Amino acid sequence: MSPALQTLRRVFGFEAFRGAQEEIVEHVVGGGDALVLMPTGGGKSMCYQLPALLRPGVAVVVSPLIALMQDQVAALRQAGVRAAFLNSSLEREAATEVENDLRGQRLDLVYVAPERLLTERFLALLDGIADNGGLALFAIDEAHCVSQWGHDFRPEYIQLAILHRRWPSVPRIALTATADQQTRREIIERLGLDAARVFVASFDRPNIRYSVVERNNPRRQLIDFLATHRGEAGIVYCLSRRKVDETAEWLARQGIAALPYHAGLEQTIRQTNQQRFQREDGIVMVATIAFGMGIDKPDVRFVAHLDLPKSLEAYYQETGRAGRDGEPAEAWMTYGLNDVVIHRMRIDESVAGDEQKRIEHGKLDALLAWCETMQCRRRVLLSYFGEESVACGNCDTCLEPPESWDGSIAAQKAMSAALRTEQRFGAGHLIDILRGKTTEKVLQFGHDRLPTFAAGADLDEAAWRSVFRQLLAAGLLRADAEAYGALRLTDAARPVLKGEQALNLRRAATRRRVRGKESAPVLRHPGAETLLDAADQELFEALRLWRAETARTQGVPAYVILHDRSLREIASRRPTDITELLDIPGIGAAKADRYAEALLRLVA
């Protein structure tokens, strides 16, 4: 057995490496530079934590996420690793102590904020250590922060090139979950990583199940969805601050542990809510996208979108916060006609130049096509990022393939309703005309005398909304921002209108789902553990209570003590002694030492 694998098992309690981890670890242990591109939850930390233990000296980890260093270090200490952090949140005395430990070579890893690392004082301290051969490696986490074009740009990151100039023989490993070519080139260039080996993992997140539902009764739909995740932590994204506040309040009234988060909240409230989400079990965070970078909670079980995100890239990022621990997680979204109209108009109304608008419309097209797709959602998502894959079996379109129907005639009726009313009305009014409803507005404009009046009585309202939505998504209709969202035909509509081109549409899910099915526990994807039976579930709950208590006493997040996966395995395997306990994933020597007594007592 290789020393790397031995350490992985003994210290971290993991049975085997994931993906390219072993290759990366061997490469860095051998003194090579590396650039690691791996999705969130892919297991990047292990790529520098193991070399830190396997090479002599201390590993210096640069991270911009000050708020998270503490938790990361706490997790390492639980595993018996000598780790510490240095940033502005530390009291002077505590910082001095860490520096002394560094000088005395009593640390395996030290996490440092970039601005701290770059001080002359700290660099000089590292010089002293390097002279004694005490620098194991540099790890540059969130390496995309060097990119001036990205959202997370940190000017100090550019200066990190100094590390190589000052200590050329110390290996460096840069890591990021941002995969695009441009960012990759910038990282290599700015950090002087030309000689680094580049490791690119698949960006698939197989444990995340994707699904999109047509929005008809959003609150009911949300509650039904949350019922399948009782007691679990998750994020509910909304577009506006107001909707965040209202939804959080409403969920709280329904007895769900929901908290709001958006940029309009007072700093202290935002911080408290984020802390509670990070540290407590089972908080549902209702948030705008202001809640993002800096979430490092491995056991987020779901991400729900009540509104359409901005693009597929944004969607991938936002849903990627679920299931970092590799356990089954869900990405769920409600989607409707309004989303399409609002997003189109938002782009048209923005002050961006024409070229920028063209790009944004293109991105929206891709997102809408993904929403409306009848193919495997994961396949479409990955192919957008340039990755080939096969149907996944773990998304809604794979599990319940949608039906399609020939919507050519319906589309023609919809378009002619728009044309006959001089393209001055929105979908609601056009649907009233098609369905033959004599509303006040219909009568006022004499639209009950149009040939299209009642021409679509064969389809119900929901079906018509679905038709209009798909025409908008496919770019055959366009909402006019200057005319309050009036629908206009585009050039692409002509062939369909003239009957020269058939149009296949997705069937609207009009039939209500069987109730029992909606509240059933989330299905597990192939390869994941089976569900716990009732007795095991009870033990699992007891273990969770114990974990919450233990975490509170130690002042660390619950997952730092043990992950859900470990608790679930304990509940189903019921270890009777310390050897069996060591077989549980996530339990290494240090944790077994510390918690065996309590755990075995709970199992007995």
Ligand code: ADP
């Ligand atoms: P990233 O930084 O890439 O988002 P992390 O390093 O936080 O991901 O790892 C994600 C999760 O996977 C963590 O909970 C970690 O403990 C777990 N993990 C990492 N490597 C392995 C492995 N080889 N076997 C089992 N679990 C692992």
Ligand code: ZN
């Ligand atoms: Zn699929």
